[in-house]
Amino acid sequence: xxxxxxxxxxxxxxxxxxxxxxxxxxxxxxxxANRDHGDWSSNVALVTAKSAGTNPRALGQQLVDLLAADPPxxxxxxxxxxxxxxxxxxxxTWLHDVLTDVLEQxxxxxxxxxxxxxxxxxxxFVSANPNKPLHAGHGRxxxxxxxxxxxxxxxxxxxxxxxxINDRGVxxxxxxxxxxxxxxxxxxxxxxxxxxxxxxxxxxxxxxxxPLDWGRERALASHRATLAQLNVHHDVWFSxxxxxxxxxxxxxxxxxxERDAVFDHDGAVWLRTTALGDDKDRVxxxxxxxxxxxxxDIAYHRDKFSRSDRLFNVWGxxxxxxxxxxxxxxxxxxxxxGELEIAITQMVDFTRSGxxxxxxxxxxxxxxxxxxxxxxxPDAARFTYLIQSVDSxxxxxxDVVAExxxxxxxxxxxxxxxxxxxxxxxxxxxxxRPAPLAETKIELLVHPRELxxxxxxxxxxxxxxLACLDNGPHRVAAWAREQAAALHGFYHECYVVGDGVSTxxxxxxxxxxxxxxxxxxxxLDLLGVSAPESM
RNA sequence: GCGCCCGUAGCUCAGCUGGAUAGAGCAUCUGACUACGGAUCAGAAGGUCGGGAGUUCGAAUCUCUCCGGGCGCGCCA
Numbered sequence: 356x357x358x359x360x361x362x363x364x365x366x367x368x369x370x371x372x373x374x375x376x377x378x379x380x381x382x383x384x385x386x387x388a389n390r391d392h393g394d395w396s397s398n399v400a401l402v403t404a405k406s407a408g409t410n411p412r413a414l415g416q417q418l419v420d421l422l423a424a425d426p427p428x429x430x431x432x433x434x435x436x437x438x439x440x441x442x443x444x445x446x447x448t449w450l451h452d453v454l455t456d457v458l459e460q461x462x463x464x465x466x467x468x469x470x471x472x473x474x475x476x477x478x479x480f481v482s483a484n485p486n487k488p489l490h491a492g493h494g495r496x497x498x499x500x501x502x503x504x505x506x507x508x509x510x511x512x513x514x515x516x517x518x519x520i521n522d523r524g525v526x527x528x529x530x531x532x533x534x535x536x537x538x539x540x541x542x543x544x545x546x547x548x549x550x551x552x553x554x555x556x557x558x559x560x561x562x563x564x565x566p567l568d569w570g571r572e573r574a575l576a577s578h579r580a581t582l583a584q585l586n587v588h589h590d591v592w593f594s595x596x597x598x599x600x601x602x603x604x605x606x607x608x609x610x611x612x613e614r615d616a617v618f619d620h621d622g623a624v625w626l627r628t629t630a631l632g633d634d635k636d637r638v639x640x641x642x643x644x645x646x647x648x649x650x651x652d653i654a655y656h657r658d659k660f661s662r663s664d665r666l667f668n669v670w671g672x673x674x675x676x677x678x679x680x681x682x683x684x685x686x687x688x689x690x691x692x693g694e695l696e697i698a699i700t701q702m703v704d705f706t707r708s709g710x711x712x713x714x715x716x717x718x719x720x721x722x723x724x725x726x727x728x729x730x731x732x733p734d735a736a737r738f739t740y741l742i743q744s745v746d747s748x749x750x751x752x753x754d755v756v757a758e759x760x761x762x763x764x765x766x767x768x769x770x771x772x773x774x775x776x777x778x779x780x781x782x783x784x785x786x787x788r789p790a791p792l793a794e795t796k797i798e799l800l801v802h803p804r805e806l807x808x809x810x811x812x813x814x815x816x817x818x819x820x821l822a823c824l825d826n827g828p829h830r831v832a833a834w835a836r837e838q839a840a841a842l843h844g845f846y847h848e849c850y851v852v853g854d855g856v857s858t859x860x861x862x863x864x865x866x867x868x869x870x871x872x873x874x875x876x877x878x879l880d881l882l883g884v885s886a887p888e889s890m
Numbered sequence: 891g892c893g894c895c896c897g898u899a900g901c902u903c904a905g906c907u908g909g910a911u912a913g914a915g916c917a918u919c920u921g922a923c924u925a926c927g928g929a930u931c932a933g934a935a936g937g938u939c940g941g942g943a944g945u946u947c948g949a950a951u952c953u954c955u956c957c958g959g960g961c962g963c964g965c966c967a
Contacts, residue, residue, distance in 0.1 A: 389910065398909065401947070411947070437910050438947055526967060623965055634963070641965040648967045675894050676962045701895060702960075743903065746895060748960060750902070759929070762916060770929055781926045833904060847931045854925065890929075
């Protein structure tokens with residue numbers, strides 16, 4: 356049971372005794388940054404003093420006196436501090452409860468939540484054009500989208516990972532022409548695709564193949580292989596072209612027409628998005644009868660909604676301007692725009708030896724995602740993409756990330772996991788077998804290093820919940836680093852197996868490292884990074 | 891001009907639904923194994939949280955404004 360439940364009910368009862376109604380109040384409890392302020396602290400007195408017609412310190416003192424007279428479990432002291440904080444000091448036993456929780460719930464259930472209540476969530480990410488290999492910039496969205504999916508799965512959503520294939524329209528026609536030209540040994544057309552990869556692909560292409568169809572499959576095979584290296588696997592690859600054949604696009608247009616969401620003007624068909632927060636109305640069908648890019652996109656989102664309760668899109672920074680129109684379009688189709696979440700990932704810069712590595716979309720002059728993975732390895736690539744908030748522009752230093760040393764947090768975390776495996780196997784060699792928790796004297800865990808591991812583990816459920824709520828997997832990466840630091844520090848000061856260590860302490864510490872391992876495995880899995888047993 | 895993101899230690903970044911003395915890694919300096927992997931650990935130093943104003947018991951966090959950087963603002967995709 357979460358210690359905060361105990362403290363909350365104690366505070367709630369005390370508030371009732373002094374005549375403050377706390378029923379509709381979420382009593383905040385936090386771990387003070389400063390240890391001198393105790394193990395847990397509440398600001399209820401500061402928050403409620405005004406409405407109670409008193410001042411925070413006076414109210415706080417009343418609460419402290421009541422709580423001290425009848426302390427909640429584990430509480431050894433209750434103190435008033437600062438402007439009116441109620442601070443709790445706890446016996447180490449509260450952390451021993453954390454150990455029990457972690458080991459009883461295990462990797463499968465610790466830090467699992469039910470925020471989604473089983474709702475079907477469609478997470479669409481990557482969705483790169485099927486006419487070139489994935490480039491380094493795609494890596495961020497790929498790893499982010501996949502970790503979002505993992506977080507949501509752990510938090511009670513039924514997730515579908517989806518990749519949209521823009522396989523219709525002029526850019527695909529140009530791609531087919533470029534591929535055919537390369538096949539003939541010619542340069543691609545001026546408005547075609549210039550990248551060297553086309554030379555290789557053309558060489559692979561059978562003489563009788565349709566360049567567009569074959570080229571589409573070739574590009575998708577390339578995407579699939581690259582993503583697989585990053586441990587990213589989509590459940591659905593959804594073709595834009597399929598919506599022409601299925602009539603989904605026409606259906607969408609008539610649906611919008613029936614809802615009076617479109618109007619005709621200057622020979623084009625317009626969507627009324629201004630009424631819903633967009634800058635201007637948007638053309639769906641151009642004067643020449645062609646569709647704009649927006650129309651299939653709307654049809655696609657309409658289709659996703661037909662099979663999902665909620666949608667989550669990962670878009671690059673260059674697409675943030677389309678958020679308002681897509682939300683407006685969904686609203687015009689009768690959906691709650693709040694059920695469509697769109698995350699924007701800021702751009703990534705690559706440096707090597709401090710020098711910027713140039714990327715330009717023109718003439719296919721880009722760093723291939725494959726090359727990044729080959730240079731730094733899949734785990735380092737994933738961890739690096741994910742350790743930073745996607746709201747910030749990222750600088751990805753290839754030298755630093757490729758280094759298998761201290762500059763590189765992924766190895767630091769993985770090493771902590773490998774080290775635990777090593778300890779366990781060492782203990783096994785010395786004749787120690789994992790004992791049932793009931794027979795383990797976990798109350799022997801009193802060293803500050805031991806308790807630090809447990810404090811950190813106690814935070815993991817909160818970290819996972821928050822990371823899910825604010826779509827920030829980087830929080831999990833930061834936690835993993837902290838847990839690893841706690842483990843390494845423990846390792847140096849507390850021997851698990853050794854001449855001066857009693858059997859009981861060895862058993863207790865084996866339980867402790869097992870719990871740390873559970874936490875590390877949960878975190879690494881959410882990040883899609885492997886947890887090696889040796890390195 | 892309008893919209894979104896960012897501005898925190900020398901560098902790369904956390905912290906942002908308000909909490910007490912603003913954190914981590916790297917870099918710099920000083921230390922630590924005759925027992926579990928030194929890819930480790932301990933310590934030191936390092937700050938006008940871009941500037942200003944406001945909200946209040948309290949602001950890196952919320953509001954306004956200004957400055958600086960990035961990305962967008964098509965009957966292109």
